[in-house]
Amino acid sequence: MENKIIKTIPEAIKASGLKSGMTISFHHHLRNGDYLLNMVLDACAKMKIKNLTVCASSIFDCHEPLIGHIKKGVVTGLECSYMSKVVGQEIARGILKKPVIFRTHGSRPGDIARGKMKIDVAFIGAPTADTMGNCTGKHGKSRFGSIGYAYADAEYAKKSIVVTDNLVEYPLSDASITEDKIDFVVPVKAIGDPEKIVSGTTAITRDPVRLRMAQMAVKCIEAAGLMKDGLSFQTGAGGATLAVAVYLKEKMLKEGIVGSYILGGITSYSLDLQREGCFKSLIDVQSFDTASAADIATNPNHIEVSGLQYGSAVAKSSCMATLDTAMLGATEVDVNFNVNVHTDSNGNIMGGSGGHTDIAEQCKMDIIITPLFRNRLPMIKDRVTTISTKGKYIDVIITERGVAVNENVAKPNAIKNLKQKFIRAGIPVVDIRDLKKMAEDICGKPKPAPRGKKIVANVLGHSGEHVDYIYNIPK
Amino acid sequence: MENKIIKTIPEAIKASGLKSGMTISFHHHLRNGDYLLNMVLDACAKMKIKNLTVCASSIFDCHEPLIGHIKKGVVTGLECSYMSKVVGQEIARGILKKPVIFRTHGSRPGDIARGKMKIDVAFIGAPTADTMGNCTGKHGKSRFGSIGYAYADAEYAKKSIVVTDNLVEYPLSDASITEDKIDFVVPVKAIGDPEKIVSGTTAITRDPVRLRMAQMAVKCIEAAGLMKDGLSFQTGAGGATLAVAVYLKEKMLKEGIVGSYILGGITSYSLDLQREGCFKSLIDVQSFDTASAADIATNPNHIEVSGLQYGSAVAKSSCMATLDTAMLGATEVDVNFNVNVHTDSNGNIMGGSGGHTDIAEQCKMDIIITPLFRNRLPMIKDRVTTISTKGKYIDVIITERGVAVNENVAKPNAIKNLKQKFIRAGIPVVDIRDLKKMAEDICGKPKPAPRGKKIVANVLGHSGEHVDYIYNIPK
Numbered sequence: 037m038e039n040k041i042i043k044t045i046p047e048a049i050k051a052s053g054l055k056s057g058m059t060i061s062f063h064h065h066l067r068n069g070d071y072l073l074n075m076v077l078d079a080c081a082k083m084k085i086k087n088l089t090v091c092a093s094s095i096f097d098c099h100e101p102l103i104g105h106i107k108k109g110v111v112t113g114l115e116c117s118y119m120s121k122v123v124g125q126e127i128a129r130g131i132l133k134k135p136v137i138f139r140t141h142g143s144r145p146g147d148i149a150r151g152k153m154k155i156d157v158a159f160i161g162a163p164t165a166d167t168m169g170n171c172t173g174k175h176g177k178s179r180f181g182s183i184g185y186a187y188a189d190a191e192y193a194k195k196s197i198v199v200t201d202n203l204v205e206y207p208l209s210d211a212s213i214t215e216d217k218i219d220f221v222v223p224v225k226a227i228g229d230p231e232k233i234v235s236g237t238t239a240i241t242r243d244p245v246r247l248r249m250a251q252m253a254v255k256c257i258e259a260a261g262l263m264k265d266g267l268s269f270q271t272g273a274g275g276a277t278l279a280v281a282v283y284l285k286e287k288m289l290k291e292g293i294v295g296s297y298i299l300g301g302i303t304s305y306s307l308d309l310q311r312e313g314c315f316k317s318l319i320d321v322q323s324f325d326t327a328s329a330a331d332i333a334t335n336p337n338h339i340e341v342s343g344l345q346y347g348s349a350v351a352k353s354s355c356m357a358t359l360d361t362a363m364l365g366a367t368e369v370d371v372n373f374n375v376n377v378h379t380d381s382n383g384n385i386m387g388g389s390g391g392h393t394d395i396a397e398q399c400k401m402d403i404i405i406t407p408l409f410r411n412r413l414p415m416i417k418d419r420v421t422t423i424s425t426k427g428k429y430i431d432v433i434i435t436e437r438g439v440a441v442n443e444n445v446a447k448p449n450a451i452k453n454l455k456q457k458f459i460r461a462g463i464p465v466v467d468i469r470d471l472k473k474m475a476e477d478i479c480g481k482p483k484p485a486p487r488g489k490k491i492v493a494n495v496l497g498h499s500g501e502h503v504d505y506i507y508n509i510p511k
Numbered sequence: 512m513e514n515k516i517i518k519t520i521p522e523a524i525k526a527s528g529l530k531s532g533m534t535i536s537f538h539h540h541l542r543n544g545d546y547l548l549n550m551v552l553d554a555c556a557k558m559k560i561k562n563l564t565v566c567a568s569s570i571f572d573c574h575e576p577l578i579g580h581i582k583k584g585v586v587t588g589l590e591c592s593y594m595s596k597v598v599g600q601e602i603a604r605g606i607l608k609k610p611v612i613f614r615t616h617g618s619r620p621g622d623i624a625r626g627k628m629k630i631d632v633a634f635i636g637a638p639t640a641d642t643m644g645n646c647t648g649k650h651g652k653s654r655f656g657s658i659g660y661a662y663a664d665a666e667y668a669k670k671s672i673v674v675t676d677n678l679v680e681y682p683l684s685d686a687s688i689t690e691d692k693i694d695f696v697v698p699v700k701a702i703g704d705p706e707k708i709v710s711g712t713t714a715i716t717r718d719p720v721r722l723r724m725a726q727m728a729v730k731c732i733e734a735a736g737l738m739k740d741g742l743s744f745q746t747g748a749g750g751a752t753l754a755v756a757v758y759l760k761e762k763m764l765k766e767g768i769v770g771s772y773i774l775g776g777i778t779s780y781s782l783d784l785q786r787e788g789c790f791k792s793l794i795d796v797q798s799f800d801t802a803s804a805a806d807i808a809t810n811p812n813h814i815e816v817s818g819l820q821y822g823s824a825v826a827k828s829s830c831m832a833t834l835d836t837a838m839l840g841a842t843e844v845d846v847n848f849n850v851n852v853h854t855d856s857n858g859n860i861m862g863g864s865g866g867h868t869d870i871a872e873q874c875k876m877d878i879i880i881t882p883l884f885r886n887r888l889p890m891i892k893d894r895v896t897t898i899s900t901k902g903k904y905i906d907v908i909i910t911e912r913g914v915a916v917n918e919n920v921a922k923p924n925a926i927k928n929l930k931q932k933f934i935r936a937g938i939p940v941v942d943i944r945d946l947k948k949m950a951e952d953i954c955g956k957p958k959p960a961p962r963g964k965k966i967v968a969n970v971l972g973h974s975g976e977h978v979d980y981i982y983n984i985p986k
Binding site for chain 1 (some may be wrong): 512514515609623640644671680681683684685686689691692693694771772791792794811812814816817819820823825827828829830832833
């Protein structure tokens, strides 16, 4: 064997033995700039391959053509950890016969590793690859940084195909995924548009209400006793949660605190904190913007990790096992601290757990930052439309009208007497039922989302266990 | 979980659940300077654990205490890829009831990955590790460079224990083996003596006869049509084979040839060739001296690979799949080109396939360099004492009296019409039977090695297939 190059995607599909009824997988590191999923499905459709299960780590709006492939029967199964609204609203309307299986960013690689999710052919978009399949996300015109979510696919799929728009000589020096796991290499003109890695959710908020909530989060970290050398921190991609990073930096610089690591989902805000010396390391499963993608190529303290190492319950430990605190988002929360990040209040699918559930279950203190209402819809309800993360894993909910602390947290790492610590620190602790009442006093009691009888999605948790179902929106 | 530290080896053995009858594994990157295997077996003996199978990638003379543990029944099974003479001569005398299983450097990780060799507890000596088990061979007072042979152990053992003499803060930035695979971390004073990584076999020869054979090897590479840009090359650790690197450098510099990579077993000779620009990259499964161990920490073109990636038949490809030529050693060869690297002519075990068999089977042209006789014992025989690598994978044998070319090579990558090419280039091609006769004319026909009826070792090949047995030496 001199090389593994196959000239086109259809030829690689043929060589891989992909047939109707099989399962194919994709990673989402190019996020809304990904071209590969559409290219492969278009090729499958032309080749009359049907009845495929698409196991993509996430589905973005750029994957709109997937809707047509579902309607034509090319795709009849869908498994992912996140799905944005263009495809999500169609799924919520029941276009797919089988329920979508929603895993988390940790349980997806976990289920792949333990054989609960079997992939026939993995398609791995790689911004740089050599002729034998050694590949990386760190170099090339389409570079996206960490290729963390593709490790398990490459390792455990029966056949693994690297698709690259930057084919280089063997051997690639700093491969993330290595040739021993790769069957074929397909050179193409472009695997995606890296400018579209940054989505709306990775821009910082300018809303003063949200900025005040972000400041409150920093107070909570301090009150919990975590604001000290060695602090480890995760912030998701969301306007308010990102703002926490900015206030955290001010605080840490002022007090000379040197944290250990930022875990994530790494953004330019994370880079800034590490460059300023607030944190020693960045642990990166997914680079959220082009600046992060560039940094990981040269910064020795910007560490790439696989999805398994990031947050799997199947791993002997994940990075989250030592994580102090994390800022998490929500589309809804409820009086039992359950959090919804899958659906909006109308029952439309427009998200997914991502790493939310994994982090909540493992870190010492997670903080949900949410306004009391959005567009005159209360965000705190009696029961969330969809449970993404169970209330027993949620520690703190910050709203603009006060901070709710969960006294029924059930996880081994939880901080004791958190409510008392917050009160002592002067944080405005409010009962979550009172927060709900405040929201309803302003907006009125919301009607429950319209809900049909068909299960359109099955939501799984950190260890792959069933958490909730999502039902269709009736026509 | 805040960390995985366990204070002592006996406590870690207990925590791992290790019991009599189980299989434990070790890597040999510290070669004759390794302390860990002895430390663990001493602890097991004290804890009355018996009937262990030791699955070590290699056994060196420093592991002499193993003999006592075998005699006392602490160890009743032994699997390795190489065994030097102190333990080897005892094994050859039949001290172990069950035959030793000799795998290759490629088939060992392959058999671990496909579950043919099951490890209960892997002990991984690491010159640097963090508190969660991320570890590397690239830093620390005991650094040995690449930790390639330990990857499969860490990944597939039921329990994996990292033992380190340089415990650092979490997270270690450039871990080779990551926390998701590690159960426990044990800090100790010293895991070994890195000065003893270099053994006799990694010093270059000064013998003019051997130097002439090394020069002949360079002529053979040229005659085969391989002396051109992109050349890839492997040389083992052996006096004459290392000398080839020196002559190769002269040739390549003179003609401005830029090769692709050196694969190995990396020595300071390899470093020199890469630094001088003769080769772009070094692909390193095992650093053969402290200079190589230092280089891999800082040289971006010095690439660490796992044993699977290095040379496994189970991998989707290994580095050897693209290898042009390799210089290999032999303790004996025979008229059918079979090569012995396991036993000497008296039947004593003093070696093993290491990567020999893997390379021979996969590269385009392997060259065995051997004098016609050593200590008045002919090196070319009717039948080698032990077949380590089958003749059908051996291309060329260079002696001081001529070069034998195997016209019955049976491997897909073999170079066609090699004999004609050599003759055309003026290389003194001699029939291997004539070489044998020359040796016997000088030394007389050798007596076959004394051989008992007990099988003391089972030699497996590149794909894990049976190749030969080694029999005991009668008392």
